[in-house]
Amino acid sequence: MATTQAILVDITKCIGCRSCEQACKQIHGFPANTETKLSPTALTIVEERGDRFVRRMCMHCQDPACASACLVGALKKSAAGPVTYDASKCIGCRYCLVACPFSVPRYQWSKLVPYVTKCDLCAARLAKSQPPACVEACPVQASITGTREEILEEAQRRILGDSKYVKHIYGSDEAGGTSVFFISDVPFEKLGFVAAPKQPLPLLTASALGDGPTVILVGGALLSGLYWITQRRAEVALAEAREKSAKERS
Amino acid sequence: MSATPKTTLAKTARTKTAIGFPKISFWRTVVTLIFAAGLYSMYARFALGFKAATNLTDPQPWGLWVGLGTLCGVGLSAGGFAIAASVYLLGFERYRPILRTSVLISFLGYSTVCIGMMYELGIPWRIWHPIVMWNRHSVLFEVSWCVMLYTTVLALEFSPALVEKIPWVRVRELYLRWHHSILIALVLAGTLLSSMHQSFLGGLYLITKGRLDPLWYSPYLTTMFYLSAIPAGLAVTIMAIYLCVRSLNARVDMNILSDVSRVIAPLLAIYGVFRAVDLINRDALQYLWMWREETGLFWLEIALLVIAPLILLNMEKVRNNPQNLYWTCAIIVMGFMTNRLNVSITGLQASAGIYYVPKWTEFAATLATIAAAVVAFRYAVIYLDILPKNPPPQRLMVLGAPGKA
Numbered sequence: 001m002a003t004t005q006a007i008l009v010d011i012t013k014c015i016g017c018r019s020c021e022q023a024c025k026q027i028h029g030f031p032a033n034t035e036t037k038l039s040p041t042a043l044t045i046v047e048e049r050g051d052r053f054v055r056r057m058c059m060h061c062q063d064p065a066c067a068s069a070c071l072v073g074a075l076k077k078s079a080a081g082p083v084t085y086d087a088s089k090c091i092g093c094r095y096c097l098v099a100c101p102f103s104v105p106r107y108q109w110s111k112l113v114p115y116v117t118k119c120d121l122c123a124a125r126l127a128k129s130q131p132p133a134c135v136e137a138c139p140v141q142a143s144i145t146g147t148r149e150e151i152l153e154e155a156q157r158r159i160l161g162d163s164k165y166v167k168h169i170y171g172s173d174e175a176g177g178t179s180v181f182f183i184s185d186v187p188f189e190k191l192g193f194v195a196a197p198k199q200p201l202p203l204l205t206a207s208a209l210g211d212g213p214t215v216i217l218v219g220g221a222l223l224s225g226l227y228w229i230t231q232r233r234a235e236v237a238l239a240e241a242r243e244k245s246a247k248e249r250s
Numbered sequence: 251m252s253a254t255p256k257t258t259l260a261k262t263a264r265t266k267t268a269i270g271f272p273k274i275s276f277w278r279t280v281v282t283l284i285f286a287a288g289l290y291s292m293y294a295r296f297a298l299g300f301k302a303a304t305n306l307t308d309p310q311p312w313g314l315w316v317g318l319g320t321l322c323g324v325g326l327s328a329g330g331f332a333i334a335a336s337v338y339l340l341g342f343e344r345y346r347p348i349l350r351t352s353v354l355i356s357f358l359g360y361s362t363v364c365i366g367m368m369y370e371l372g373i374p375w376r377i378w379h380p381i382v383m384w385n386r387h388s389v390l391f392e393v394s395w396c397v398m399l400y401t402t403v404l405a406l407e408f409s410p411a412l413v414e415k416i417p418w419v420r421v422r423e424l425y426l427r428w429h430h431s432i433l434i435a436l437v438l439a440g441t442l443l444s445s446m447h448q449s450f451l452g453g454l455y456l457i458t459k460g461r462l463d464p465l466w467y468s469p470y471l472t473t474m475f476y477l478s479a480i481p482a483g484l485a486v487t488i489m490a491i492y493l494c495v496r497s498l499n500a501r502v503d504m505n506i507l508s509d510v511s512r513v514i515a516p517l518l519a520i521y522g523v524f525r526a527v528d529l530i531n532r533d534a535l536q537y538l539w540m541w542r543e544e545t546g547l548f549w550l551e552i553a554l555l556v557i558a559p560l561i562l563l564n565m566e567k568v569r570n571n572p573q574n575l576y577w578t579c580a581i582i583v584m585g586f587m588t589n590r591l592n593v594s595i596t597g598l599q600a601s602a603g604i605y606y607v608p609k610w611t612e613f614a615a616t617l618a619t620i621a622a623a624v625v626a627f628r629y630a631v632i633y634l635d636i637l638p639k640n641p642p643p644q645r646l647m648v649l650g651a652p653g654k655a
Contacts, residue, residue: 038308065457067387068385068387068388068457069388069389069390069457070385070388070390071380071385071388071390071391071394072379072380072383072384072385072391073383073384073385073388074383089379089383090372090373090376091371091372091373091374091376091377091379091380092371092372092373092374092376093370093371093372093390094311094312094372095312095388095390095454097308097311097312098311098312098454098457098458099457099458101459101460101461103308103309103602105308106308107300107308107311107372109299109300109301109306109307109308110299110300110301111299112297112298112299113372113373114299114300114372114373115372194460195460196460197459197460201457201459202387202457204456204457204459204469205387205388205389205453205456205457206387207469208389208449208450208453208456208472209386209387209389209392209450209453211472212392212446215442215445215446215449216442216446219441219442219445220438220442223335223339223438223441223442224438226339226340227338227339227434227438229341230339230340230341233341234341
């Protein structure tokens with residue numbers, strides 16, 4: 001995925017103007033109020049953590065837990081970077097909400113035909129070579145976009161070039177790597193970032209699923225074998241009984 | 251004066267009814283109330299939506315309907331495949347008398363799970379989507395296919411009980427002959443399908459690494475779900491058969507039940523040892539002695555599911571006394587339910603950062619589905635040949651007696 005698009009959020013630069021929030025709401029046609037938590041009408045929000053401002057949004061994992069969890073394949077990682085959601089497939093099982101290590105997907109609990117909502121990295125805009133609306137709206141370039149390689153290089157350059165930065169790019173190895181990265185001068189755990197597992201989460205279930213065929217083959221063979229023994233025993237018992245009665249008769 | 255005889259009559263009538271059917275009228279009231287509450291929950295869920303019917307939120311997207319309805323519903327229905335495999339594949343003929351009952355329980359259990367899905371899914375009319383839209387990387391996809399296929403297998407396994415009531419001999423025999431020819435294949439497929447999805451239900455939570463409490467999160471969640479489902483399913487079978495004998499006039503050799511309990515004990519012991527070794531291997535022993543709600547509920551689960559049953563089943567007077575056995579099995583079932591609710595709710599509360607208490611409508615919907623299954627089970631046992639029944643009750647014999655004399 002050489003052309004995978006990514007976002008870098010530099011927390012040291014964010015001034016908390018919420019332009020990204022509003023741009024996101026505008027492009028989706030949501031009411032222009034300020035929300036404090038991600039919701040079906042707030043796909044990105046800016047949280048205040050002490051004197052820092054932290055953006056929340058879908059991390060667009062390289063190997064997304066939600067996409068592996070979705071039983072109908074409504075969630076997919078596209079080659080261009082975004083993790084997209086096909087509402088026409090969704091059956092509303094909400095396993096994606098359970099699976100997401102960053103607790104990002106939101107559900108329309110109050111609707112009668114509820115869907116999952118989450119940021120799609122403005123996939124439609126990316127396809128037209130436009131940056132995501134939130135990035136475009138940022139007046140101080142706290143959020144920037146580019147290919148994943150460029151963005152990672154830039155993040156690396158910044159944290160190595162300035163001693164104030166925490167020496168970690170959040171998203172570089174979280175959940176096996178994401179397409180949204182954060183750099184900060186305050187430790188990430190103090191800003192409410194979760195310590196997500198460092199491996200791609202779908203690996204955890206893949207090993208269990210990989211056992212499926214083995215279970216069928218070995219279990220099937222074993223059970224058939226046992227059935228054969230049971231059958232054979234019954235046959236032998238029957239034959240013996242017949243022999244016995246034949247002897248008794250003669 | 252004139253009123254006195256009437257009152258006496260009324261009184262006698264009332265006492266007679268009271269002696270004749272006190273239990274039934276009590277349970278009928280209970281079932282009616284449950285159905286009424288269930289009806290409202292149905293209205294709330296389908297006409298008003300999740301927000302009105304549940305306390306589910308984004309941090310707690312799966313609640314009682316998944317924890318109790320699906321995880322316990324499927325797990326407690328494991329008796330059917332275990333008994334069918336024992337009789338048909340392993341040749342334990344002594345369990346044959348309870349075979350039909352256990353298959354019926356499983357079938358009804360899976361039916362409640364399927365009905366529960368209608369409540370649980372946000373867009374239930376798309377329940378068929380997994381048939382045509384595949385994601386082989388999803389544990390839930392495998393579970394949904396296994397459950398679909400196994401419910402079909404159970405329906406087929408149970409079908410002779412219905413078909414043999416068909417008055418046309420030809421149809422009946424044709425069907426039964428066909429059924430006989432596929433039976434072993436059905437049982438084999440059923441055993442494999444059950445083994446897979448019982449484990450995969452635990453596998454659903456493998457992806458919650460770092461969020462599910464260390465007391466429950468284990469790479470071996472699959473094995474644990476499998477190991478605990480079989481004894482719990484057998485316990486449900488024992489309970490149901492005991493109730494059939496007690497109140498539906500069924501005739502079952504109680505030794506079979508104590509035989510089954512002799513299997514349950516080692517299965518629970520294996521499960522207990524597996525859990526202990528797993529906790530040691532994951533260095534999770536420190537969590538066993540912390541003063542927190544999770545630890546308390548963990549011990550409740552272990553006490554009910556492993557410790558208490560092992561002590562009780564070790565006693566002769568429990569194994570050989572149907573009533574004691576019944577209550578022991580009830581403890582196992584409660585322990586099992588505690589386990590599944592711990593994995594699906596308790597263990598995820600801390601990381602979700604919220605405290606989820608199900609809304610009453612969630613309880614009512616689940617209870618009503620279970621009650622419907624129990625009622626269906628009752629009528630099946632009464633009207634179909636599920637269990638051998640005792641000769642007609644005494645009053646008929648009394649009626650017949652003067653004729654003979």
